Amino acid sequence: MCYSFAIAVTDNSMANVFWSNLFRNGDSELQVVTQLWRDTPLFADIPERHTEALCATMHLRDFKAGEVIFSQGDQGAGAILVLSGEVRVSADKAELAQLRDGDFFGEIALAASERRTADATATSASRLVYFLKQDLEEWIEHEPRLGARFLMNLSATLAQRLYAANQLIAKQL
Amino acid sequence: MSWQQSPHIRTFKLFALVVGVCLASFYLISSVLIPVIISFTLYALFQPAVTYLARHDINHSLSILIVLVLLTIVSTVMIAFALPALVEQVSLLQSRLPQIAEQLEQLLTVYGDKLSARVGADIDASEIILSILSKSSSLGQAALFEVSNRLVNFVIIFILVPFLTYYLLKDFKRARNEMMNWLPNSSFELGWLIYHKVSTQLQAYTHGVMLQSLIMATFCSIGFTLIGLDIPLLMGAITGLFNLVPYVGPIISILLSLLVGAAMTPFDANILYLSVLVIVGAQIFDNLVVIPAVVANAVNLHPVQAILGIIIFGSLFGTVGIILAVPAIAAGKIVFKNIYTDIANANLKATP
Numbered sequence: 001m002c003y004s005f006a007i008a009v010t011d012n013s014m015a016n017v018f019w020s021n022l023f024r025n026g027d028s029e030l031q032v033v034t035q036l037w038r039d040t041p042l043f044a045d046i047p048e049r050h051t052e053a054l055c056a057t058m059h060l061r062d063f064k065a066g067e068v069i070f071s072q073g074d075q076g077a078g079a080i081l082v083l084s085g086e087v088r089v090s091a092d093k094a095e096l097a098q099l100r101d102g103d104f105f106g107e108i109a110l111a112a113s114e115r116r117t118a119d120a121t122a123t124s125a126s127r128l129v130y131f132l133k134q135d136l137e138e139w140i141e142h143e144p145r146l147g148a149r150f151l152m153n154l155s156a157t158l159a160q161r162l163y164a165a166n167q168l169i170a171k172q173l
Numbered sequence: 174m175s176w177q178q179s180p181h182i183r184t185f186k187l188f189a190l191v192v193g194v195c196l197a198s199f200y201l202i203s204s205v206l207i208p209v210i211i212s213f214t215l216y217a218l219f220q221p222a223v224t225y226l227a228r229h230d231i232n233h234s235l236s237i238l239i240v241l242v243l244l245t246i247v248s249t250v251m252i253a254f255a256l257p258a259l260v261e262q263v264s265l266l267q268s269r270l271p272q273i274a275e276q277l278e279q280l281l282t283v284y285g286d287k288l289s290a291r292v293g294a295d296i297d298a299s300e301i302i303l304s305i306l307s308k309s310s311s312l313g314q315a316a317l318f319e320v321s322n323r324l325v326n327f328v329i330i331f332i333l334v335p336f337l338t339y340y341l342l343k344d345f346k347r348a349r350n351e352m353m354n355w356l357p358n359s360s361f362e363l364g365w366l367i368y369h370k371v372s373t374q375l376q377a378y379t380h381g382v383m384l385q386s387l388i389m390a391t392f393c394s395i396g397f398t399l400i401g402l403d404i405p406l407l408m409g410a411i412t413g414l415f416n417l418v419p420y421v422g423p424i425i426s427i428l429l430s431l432l433v434g435a436a437m438t439p440f441d442a443n444i445l446y447l448s449v450l451v452i453v454g455a456q457i458f459d460n461l462v463v464i465p466a467v468v469a470n471a472v473n474l475h476p477v478q479a480i481l482g483i484i485i486f487g488s489l490f491g492t493v494g495i496i497l498a499v500p501a502i503a504a505g506k507i508v509f510k511n512i513y514t515d516i517a518n519a520n521l522k523a524t525p
Contacts, residue, residue, distance in 0.1 A: 059350070061358055070362065073518045075511070077362035077369070115518075130361070134369045138346070141224050 029083075030055060033129050036081060036102045041160075042153050050146050054139045059130040063122035074116045076109030078132035085126025091118040098123070110136055111154055180520050184513040191508055206493060208330045212337035216345065217379040219244065223342055237342045241335055252331075367511045371504045374472065378500050381467050386413040388463050389455055393426075396451035402430065402444060403437050412452060416459070418495050420480055421487075427452050472503035 034052045037043050043051050060083070063069060070076065072091060087099040096118055099105060108114055110133050122128075140147030202209055219240050226236035349368075356364040390413025397405035408430055415422035415429075430448035437444060474482075482502040486494035 057346075057350075059354065059361075061361060063358060067358065069358075071519075071522060073522065075363065075366050075515065077365040132365050132369075134365060141221075142228055144228070 029060075033058065033081070033083060036083065036129075037104075037131075039102060040081075040104055041157050042079075042104070042107070042150065044153050045149055046146055046153075050143060054135070055129075057135045057139065059132065061128050061130060063126045063128060065122060065124045065126075067122050069120040069122060069128065070106070070116045071119050072116055076106055076114070076116050077134070078130055078136070079104055079107040079110050080120075081129040081131065083127040083129050085128075086123045087126060087128070088121050088123045089118050090121070104131075107154065107157060109133060111151075111158060180513060180517040183516050184509060187512050187516070188505075188509050191512075192505070205333065208333040208337060210493065210497070211330070211334050212341055214379055214383075215244070215334065215338045216341040217376045218383060219338070220342065220376075234343065237339055240342070241339055244338075245335055363511065363515050367508055370507045370511070374503060374507065375500055378472050378503065382417055384467050385459065385463050386416050388467070389413045389416045389459055392455045392458060393451055396455065397430070397448070400444060400447040400451060402448055403433050408433055412455070419483065419499055420476075421483060421495060423452060423456050472499055474499060474503055474506075478502060 030052065034048065034055045037055055038046075038048065038051055063085070069080065069087065081104040082099050082101055084101055087103075087105070088095060089097045089099060089105055097103075097105075105120060106116065108117070110131070136147075136150070140150075199206065222240050223233070223236045226239060227233050231239070353361075353364055353368065390409045392409075393412040394406050394409025397408050402408060411429060412423075412426040415426045418425075427449055430452060431445055434441075434444040434448045479499055479502070482498040483495055486498035486501065488494075490497070
């Protein structure tokens, strides 16, 4: 099953009236997603109501156990947050990380049009939140100042991951 | 690898499916296709203005209303100004056709005699003129009939377009998200990537060609005023509008300006030469200055692709096809390229 928060939780439109009983837990799920993103370094110093507005544009997708989320070399459209379940990230059959609720991955796609550098597979039934570059760009158009703050946070996160990767390589050498 | 599993064949199959879905959608909405196209164009043009107002703490719906009210006022004034002038010009042209024919006959008699002497064949000027006159006269009547006949459709479009544009500006993103969620997990990111690239390119193209048309309309209006052509502003606006159709549009503009120039009294052949000069000059300015600065990179199409596309789309879908050919081919190229990249990448990984 898949749907976006934009349908599930927004205002009093006819669509919302029609779908409301199907997605009645949309509000609470949005709050959970907002809180999970706020706990990440990407949303540091961004007020809750603005984070929630951005989270409302994100997309929920359900994956079965063993289903491939993306593969190395695929074109990436955005970052992904694990709302529930478990995700295995690997490269060349070597496991890089096992991700759980609140972890996020694939954030390089928010900054650059690079291909995915690893494989990601759901190891149990998982619900994931897609934060697409498209949604980020539209949000930045509306909130340029907060957008600049977000991009600073994103740069810091990518720099930290680069630093950690460098240290790992240095140790291996 | 069998030929059926080749990335090219699989891409063609998937691409054909996408094209088929698009054509079926166009067929379903064919009765309201023109208002839908105009509304999407207005959406692409005015979305930045709505975003700008919304950024300054103006309610989203109010921002849309402000933009649409301004648009309606401006277009009403322009139509009220342009439509009677256009109808009057067509009537004027029709009433002057005998006079134009007479002048053409004189010209053809003079040059026809010279030509006959050179090639040794008889050229009957009056026969040629009578044929042109009868065709032009019926064409003029048909144009007048068409204008009055289409007024009803025009009123429907005039009412429908603001309505559709309002809801596109208000709810398009929500509807888009809903439709994109129909994609399976395996194609979700690819679908969004293609959408992102196509929408960015189409938006840039729409902004580019609209600005290009405005510049061309201004350039030609000034040029037509300077050479003394009748209704210079209207002719400039029409030339700017026809500039939306690459390659074919400028030729139609030249023919129209020649007709208007020929209808002027007293007849002055210099006006005809100067009209052509203004449009050719505008085209040179367009190709050397405007396109590189405004439209370049919006669509990355080879001229041959564009011309062939215009001819094929034109023969299949008429005027609408001619206008949509360039953006549709550009979008098709993006879709094909991205599907192929994805399939080729998957094939590469599947190969041991």
